[in-house]
Amino acid sequence: MDALLAETDLPELAAARVGHELRRLRSTSDRWRRRGQELAALFSSARELAQLRDVDELLGRLVERAHDLVGTDVTYLSEFDADSQELRVRTTLGTVAPSFLGLRVPPGMGLASQVVEGRRPSWTSRYTTMTQVPHDSAIDAAVAAEGLVSLLGVPLLAGDEVIGVLFAANRVEHAFSPDEVSLLSAFADHAAIVLQTARLLARTQESADETRRAYGELARHVEAMERASEVHSDLTSLVLQGGEAPDVATALGRALRCDVELLDTGRLDPSLADAVDRSRRSGRCASAGDGSYAVAVLAGPALLGALLLTQGELEFGPVELRTAERAAQITALLKLKQDAMIEAEQRVRGDLLADMLSDDADRRAGLATRARAxxxxxxxxxxxxxxxxxxxxxxxxxxxxxxxxxxxxxxxxxxxxxxxxxxxxxxxxxxxxxxxxxxxxxxxxxxxxxxxxxxxxxxxxxxxxxxxxxxxxxxxxxxxxxxxxxxxxxxxxGPGEARVATYVRRVLGPVLDWDAEHAGKLLPTLAAYLAHRMSPVATARVLHLHKNTVLQRLERAAELLGADWQEPDRLFRITVAVRLVQLTKGP
The missing domain is CATH 3.30.70 (Alpha-Beta Plaits)
Known part of the structure; x- marks a missing residue:
């Protein structure tokens, strides 16, 4: 350009002026071309972001695109919590310190709070010298660990609501130009709209999913209530038509499409016994493992049995379990009715047994005829x-x-x-x-x-x-x-056992009297002596006595029983009498 101006005949002052204007136009053209490229990239990013629906994925892509547009060392996005008024770093790119992600910024602290409160961009070329807002020690430590020096923050606005702050930061001192601030702000405006839309769509989807779940749950509940009504009708018919307890299990299994077994109290293995015991205490169904439930059949505190439900094609819910509990009550009612009939019948049989064991000839009259009846x-x-x-x-x-x-x-x-x-x-x-x-x-x-x-x-x-x-x-x-x-x-x-006491008294009377008067131990010593083959040593060992003590007691027994007490016939009768005394006293 300067060579071309030198070839013209323009005065030097005019040529200088023309050169200045040409350079200004070139600079302007370059700036607008760069601006056009930035806007093209901005709109391209906006179109790409608008296609995303997952909020977490969108946040990551927002930071990635902002990083590419501005070209700073670090880019990160902090999400604003309207309830706590805190900002929390959600997504980063270019960071090296693990503590930076998830960093929380308390209200009124740091550059981020200045952006939120003012709802406009804020920046600093050197963070450590920034004095416009208070510093927080935790934030300062995280910024220092990351090595950040200059920071630019722009708000993500949805109407008047701040939903977050987008940051671009360098690890060197840098004065952010108006074009850089404008570009990041424009991107943040697009990003805020896309992010807000994605959030609304996510909430809408969640609401739709919740509505579908609610309708599904309502349909299942209505179906369960219809089954419960069917069971109630069947059980009512059973009671009115004289049904029996096993019929309840059949009706319940048919309605709940599962296996139902009526258990007697004597047919419970340890695991089932534990489940029935828990049901007995709570009055509710109790899990018996493997998708099975047990419910106790109670009449007051008395356990009459249990219903065991093994889950089939139908998943057990609260309505099904309550239905089983009502069925257990009907089962108890029918069992009580059945037991009352059996009780009446067996009471007659019990009376028959009493008559069979009676000494009264009149009561035994016609036993065979009454029994056949x-x-x-x-x-x-x-x-x-x-x-x-x-x-x-x-x-x-x-x-x-x-x-x-x-x-x-x-x-x-x-x-x-x-x-x-x-x-x-x-x-x-x-x-x-x-x-x-x-x-x-x-x-x-x-x-x-x-x-x-x-x-x-x-x-x-x-x-x-x-x-x-x-x-x-x-x-x-x-x-x-x-x-x-x-x-x-x-x-x-057996009969006539009063003679046993007479026999014992006649054989061992003197020994029994001696023990009663002297609190002696002659009888236990005799019992141990006879039980251990008449060995004084073994007797002393088992009674924890000295051998001489045992011998002294045996001498006293000989004085009371007579010198011939160890003769075969006397010894046999004494041994029987001692054993009878022990059996009479019990173990």
Whole structure:
């Protein structure tokens, strides 16, 4: 250009003026061309950003495009929280310090707060010397760790609302030009609109999704209520038409499209027993694992059974579980009705058993006829089982045994059951197993066979009762035995056992009197001596005494019993008497 001007005939002053204007026009042209490129990039970025819908992805792309447009070392975006009035760094590009992302700017602190409060761009060529706003030590530490020196912040505005601040920063001192501020501000204006739109679309989508979920939940609830209404109608019909408890499980399973099992209290494994116990305490369905639920069938505090629901094609929700709980109540009602009928029937059978064991001939009259009226053939009964359980559990034991069909009842503080088993050992084991499942406490059962119900039965029941009384003294608390297995004891403690006390008194009277008057230990010493093969050394060891002490006590016993007390016949009778005293006192 200067060469061309030199070839003209223009005066020097005019040529200089023309050259100045030409250079100004070129500078202006370059600036407008650069401005056009920036605007093209700006509009291109705006179009690209407008296509994004995911807010997190959009924030990242905003920072990336701003970084490309302005060309600073670091670009980041802080999101404004209208509730706390804080700014939090959401997205960065060009940072190296991990603590910078997520940095929180308290209200009124730093350059960011100046941008928010003024709703206009703010910048500083050297952050450390900025005095327009207060500094925060945490922010200063993060800026220093990142090595930032000059910062430019422009607001992201949606109407009058500030939704964030876009920052461009350099690690060297830099005076931001008006063009740089204008370019970043223009980009921020576009970005704010796009970001606000994306947020609104995201909220709209969330609302739509929530609406669909609500409609789906409403539809499921309506369907569940219809099923509950169907079950309620079926259960009402069952009650009115005389249905039974198992029919409830069938109706519930059909409505909920799942497997439902009615469990007896004696058919619960440990895991189910725990779930039923939790349901019993809460009155609600309790999880039994693997998608199954158990609900206790209760009549007041009494546990009558449980419903076990195994989930099928239909997922269990609150309505389904409440339906199961109502079904359990109907089951309890039907079981009570059924039990009342059985109770009435079995009460008659219990009275029949009492008549069979009575000494009154009038009560025994016509036993066979009355038994046949109840469906019982006395000539088929072969075993009697006497059961010892705590008094508060006898009713449960009787209820459990009544399912076997034979005469069952309480007699002389024991439970007595008659069965057709010809083997009293088998009968005792079956009765013991049935009662143990029902009462869940130690149970003693003694079986005895009999040939004729009218006469032999009473004697065998008395013998079995005597055996039950003596078993705890022998260290037995939970077992099933027969009378024949303990025949010597039943013979001694059977009918007429008052003679036993007379026998013991006649054989051991002097020893018993000595112990009573002197608080002595002669009888325990005799028992230990006889139990350990008449060895003074073994007796002393078991009683934790010196051998001489044992010998002295034995000498005293010899004085009281007579010098011939160790003769075979005397020794046998003394041994039996000592053992009888021990059994009478119990374990």
């Amino acid at each position: 109840r469906g019982i053939r006395l000539d088929e009964l072969r075993s009697a089982v006497v059961v010892s359980v705590p008094a508060e559990r006898r009713r449960e034991a009787v209820r459990a045994l009544r399912r076997n069909g034979g005469p069952v009842g309480e007699h002389a503080d024991r439970v007595v059951a008659l069965t057709a088993d010809p083997d009293p050992g088998v009968a005792g084991a079956r009765v013991h197993a049935t009662v143990s499942r029902a009462v869940r406490v130690p149970v003693l059962a003694v079986g005895a066979g009999f040939a004729e119900a009218a006469g032999d039965l009473r004697g065998q029941v008395e013998a079995a009762s005597a055996c039950v009384r003596i078993l705890p003294s022998l260290g037995l608390s939970d077992t099933a035995v027969t009378v024949d297995e303990y025949l010597p004891y039943t013979a001694l403690f």
